[in-house]
Amino acid sequence: MTDKNNEELPEGGVIHEGGNADSYETGGWRKLRPVLDNEKCTNCLICWVMCPDSAIIVEDGKMVGFDMEHCKGCGICDTECPPKIKAIKMVSEEEAD
Amino acid sequence: MATEKSNEMQGLTGNSAVALAMKQINPDVCPAYPITPSTAIIETFSSYVADGEVDTELITVESEHSAMSASIGAAAAGARVMTATSSQGLALMWEMLYIASGLRLPIVLTNVNRALAAPINIHCDHSDSMGARDSGWVQLYSETVQESYDNVFMAVRIAEKVRLPVMVCLDGFITSHAIENMATISDANVQDFVGEYTPETSLLKDMENPISIGAMTLPDYYMTFKKQQSEAMAEAKDVVEEVSAEFAQKFGREYGLLDSYELEDADVAIVIFNSATGTTKVAVDELRKEGFKVGVLRIRLFRPLPHAEIAAALKGLKAVACLDRADSFNDFGGPLFNEVRSSIYDLEDRPKVISRIYGLGGRDYKVEDAKSVFEELLKVVETGTVEEMTKYITI
Ligand code: SF4
Numbered sequence: 001m002t003d004k005n006n007e008e009l010p011e012g013g014v015i016h017e018g019g020n021a022d023s024y025e026t027g028g029w030r031k032l033r034p035v036l037d038n039e040k041c042t043n044c045l046i047c048w049v050m051c052p053d054s055a056i057i058v059e060d061g062k063m064v065g066f067d068m069e070h071c072k073g074c075g076i077c078d079t080e081c082p083p084k085i086k087a088i089k090m091v092s093e094e095e096a097d
Numbered sequence: 098m099a100t101e102k103s104n105e106m107q108g109l110t111g112n113s114a115v116a117l118a119m120k121q122i123n124p125d126v127c128p129a130y131p132i133t134p135s136t137a138i139i140e141t142f143s144s145y146v147a148d149g150e151v152d153t154e155l156i157t158v159e160s161e162h163s164a165m166s167a168s169i170g171a172a173a174a175g176a177r178v179m180t181a182t183s184s185q186g187l188a189l190m191w192e193m194l195y196i197a198s199g200l201r202l203p204i205v206l207t208n209v210n211r212a213l214a215a216p217i218n219i220h221c222d223h224s225d226s227m228g229a230r231d232s233g234w235v236q237l238y239s240e241t242v243q244e245s246y247d248n249v250f251m252a253v254r255i256a257e258k259v260r261l262p263v264m265v266c267l268d269g270f271i272t273s274h275a276i277e278n279m280a281t282i283s284d285a286n287v288q289d290f291v292g293e294y295t296p297e298t299s300l301l302k303d304m305e306n307p308i309s310i311g312a313m314t315l316p317d318y319y320m321t322f323k324k325q326q327s328e329a330m331a332e333a334k335d336v337v338e339e340v341s342a343e344f345a346q347k348f349g350r351e352y353g354l355l356d357s358y359e360l361e362d363a364d365v366a367i368v369i370f371n372s373a374t375g376t377t378k379v380a381v382d383e384l385r386k387e388g389f390k391v392g393v394l395r396i397r398l399f400r401p402l403p404h405a406e407i408a409a410a411l412k413g414l415k416a417v418a419c420l421d422r423a424d425s426f427n428d429f430g431g432p433l434f435n436e437v438r439s440s441i442y443d444l445e446d447r448p449k450v451i452s453r454i455y456g457l458g459g460r461d462y463k464v465e466d467a468k469s470v471f472e473e474l475l476k477v478v479e480t481g482t483v484e485e486m487t488k489y490i491t492i
């Protein structure tokens with residue numbers, strides 16, 4: 001366990017930088033992993049809007065996959081992907097490996 | 098600046114004096130939800146806002162939980178923040194009180210002491226602020242309208258120096274609604290005393306370099322932050338002394354951590370908070386005339402607890418009664434009793450200590466009540482035994 005003394009820690013737990021949630025990896029919590037079916041995906045990007053961890057990777061306006069360092073497997077993307085498309089499936093980590 | 102000793106005298110209630118102090122401080126933000134008996138503080142202050150006499154952003158919120166939440170947000174943004182509440186209002190703020198202190202935000206809150214329901218009651222006792230005594234707020238208790246007014250200015254300085262929130266307590270109705278002839282300080286001298294607030298860190302200070310406030314900490318860091326907070330609270334005692342000394346030097350009114358009355362040669366004493374001190378002093382004067390060596394110790398600073406000073410003040414006494422206007426419901430006396438008793442534990446020859454709970458829900462505490470406690474104490478000294486360690490009085 002990190003032993004941080006008083007001098008090192010800013011008062012009141014202030015973090016003197018922004019956007020630092022990026023360095024906190026939440027991917028280790030995952031039980032279920034989202035798997036994308038490229039054939040079905042229409043790139044509507046609803047999953048990108050809804051993902052609470054900014055774990056949907058988009059390149060050139062296209063949904064290309066998941067940031068596995070941060071995806072915690074909540075399945076929101078799967079639920080939100082339009083019912084007629086259903087391009088995301090949640091599979092257990094063991095199954096996926 | 099010049100010492101301003103003979104200030105202008107005015108007849109003010111505790112609430113209007115606190116509102117006047119807030120006007121003179123001119124805080125940046127005041128999120129508030131009025132509640133009896135502190136209502137008039139915010140009512141009066143809101144008329145100052147409406148009349149353009151202050152620059153304060155008054156935020157009328159939907160509950161006290163929101164009042165404290167907005168206070169936290171504004172203070173984190175770098176604003177000087179003040180609010181006021183009582184009783185259920187303070188109870189509803191409870192969750193946020195800990196966040197204010199944990200984030201080290203120097204918010205100043207005036208708590209006009211009122212009983213907690215049930216049964217519902219709007220009158221004075223100290224169960225509200227006693228419930229918040231472990232929330233990491235500095236707590237100052239005020240005997241009079243004058244002291245309530247003066248404490249508000251000192252609270253701002255103390256809070257901003259130690260970066261902890263400060264609660265100024267005064268008795269509901271007894272002090273909040275009674276008119277007292279008191280000395281006010283000029284606006285210029287108030288501004289000179291409180292100075293400008295320039296926090297070292299705040300959300301709005303440097304927009305180019307944003308900061309995060311309120312992040313989660315796990316077992317590797319959390320405890321260190323609590324230790325820092327605990328050390329800041331310990332430091333607050335010296336800061337209260339320093340600020341009170343500077344206040345006395347500038348305005349001529351002296352306030353210690355404790356207020357001793359006729360304790361020097363006393364055999365027995367009552368330890369007490371707030372307005373009931375005056376009543377007890379009258380009893381002391383009357384009993385002194387009859388030759389009894391009695392005295393009073395009023396606790397002005399309860400958080401942090403000036404335990405060494407309490408022990409020094411009560412050293413040499415034979416019996417002490419701690420009068421609590423709140424019950425801890427522990428079958429072992431009130432909070433004041435437990436903390437005073439613990440403070441004197443290491444004295445070689447410590448006095449016997451009894452707990453008397455009085456005045457709950459605004460029940461009158463009269464000179465005769467104080468006298469009968471002194472009589473009990475004198476009997477304890479005479480017989481060497483305590484018959485009833487804890488007891489409800491004024492009932
Ligand atoms: S499972 Fe949850 S965290 Fe992972 S990509 Fe989908 S919405 Fe985001």
Ligand code: SF4
Pocket residue numbers: 036040041042043044045046047048063080081082085086087088
């Ligand atoms: S919600 Fe479904 S269809 Fe839309 S981008 Fe995401 S995966 Fe593709």
